[in-house]
Amino acid sequence: MIERPPAIFAIGKNYADHAAEMREEKPVDLSNPVVFMKNPASMIGSGDAIVIPRICREPEEQVDFEGELAVILGRDCKNVPVEQALDYVEAYAIANDVSARWWQKKGSGGQWIRGKSFDTFCPMNEPVSAEEIKDPQNLAIKTTINGEIFQDGHTSLMTRSVAELIAELSYGTTLLAGSVILTGTPAGVGAARTPPRFLQDGDVVEISIEGLGMLRNPVECE
Numbered sequence: 001m002i003e004r005p006p007a008i009f010a011i012g013k014n015y016a017d018h019a020a021e022m023r024e025e026k027p028v029d030l031s032n033p034v035v036f037m038k039n040p041a042s043m044i045g046s047g048d049a050i051v052i053p054r055i056c057r058e059p060e061e062q063v064d065f066e067g068e069l070a071v072i073l074g075r076d077c078k079n080v081p082v083e084q085a086l087d088y089v090e091a092y093a094i095a096n097d098v099s100a101r102w103w104q105k106k107g108s109g110g111q112w113i114r115g116k117s118f119d120t121f122c123p124m125n126e127p128v129s130a131e132e133i134k135d136p137q138n139l140a141i142k143t144t145i146n147g148e149i150f151q152d153g154h155t156s157l158m159t160r161s162v163a164e165l166i167a168e169l170s171y172g173t174t175l176l177a178g179s180v181i182l183t184g185t186p187a188g189v190g191a192a193r194t195p196p197r198f199l200q201d202g203d204v205v206e207i208s209i210e211g212l213g214m215l216r217n218p219v220e221c222e
Helices: 016-021 082-088 101-105 162-169
Strands: 008-012 034-038 050-052 067-073 089-096 140-145 148-154 180-182 204-209 213-221
Touching (some): 067 140, 067 204, 082 089, 082 162, 089 180, 089 204, 089 213
Parallel strands (some): 008 180
Antiparallel strands (some): 008 034, 140 148, 140 204, 204 213
C-alpha cells in the first residue's frame, strides 16, 4: 500500500474550463482558491481498485473521476514566498480526485470533504523526484476510461500555478513534510456530460501526465 501522507489538500476549480463545465447553481467566488481536504486513509496506489461503496449508489449514481497533478512537499513550510515555493517540492505524482457528487453537493451540508474522502477515493502513483520535472506548468494531462479519452488538458491552463498554491496554502499555516496537494482537474469530468458518465463496475481509469507515467485503477462495486 502507498504510504499515507499527514494531510491531503485539494484545490477546486483551478482550471477555467472545468469551472465553466460544472455550471454551479450558486456562483462560486474564485477570487481565492477553492480549498478542501481528503482523508489520508482514502489513498491507494496504481493498480488498486477504486471501490464504489454502497453508500455512494444511493440516491443516485454519482462517483466521478478527476485526473490531477499531485505535489508532495519535502519539508515543513509556512509563509513561503511564491519565488521560493518550488524549493519545498520533493516530488510530483498523478492523482485521481475521485468524487461522490451527491455527497459533495447535497449530503454534507455544503462541505465537500465527505464526498471526496470515501475509502479508495484518492488513487496516486509512485512519485517522481521534482528534479526530473523541469516545469510543473508545462505538462499534458489525459484521462481515459476503457480507452476512451475523457480529459485532455495541460497544466499551463491552471488558474493558479503550483508555486502560487503552495504560497497561498502556507500563509499562516504550517504544511507538514509529506503533505500532498492536488492541484485541480481540467474539463471533461463525468458529471458535466449529457448524460452524465459516472464510474461503473468493470471500468478501468487511466490517467497520464508527461514525465510522471500512468495511474491505472480498475473500478469495482462494493
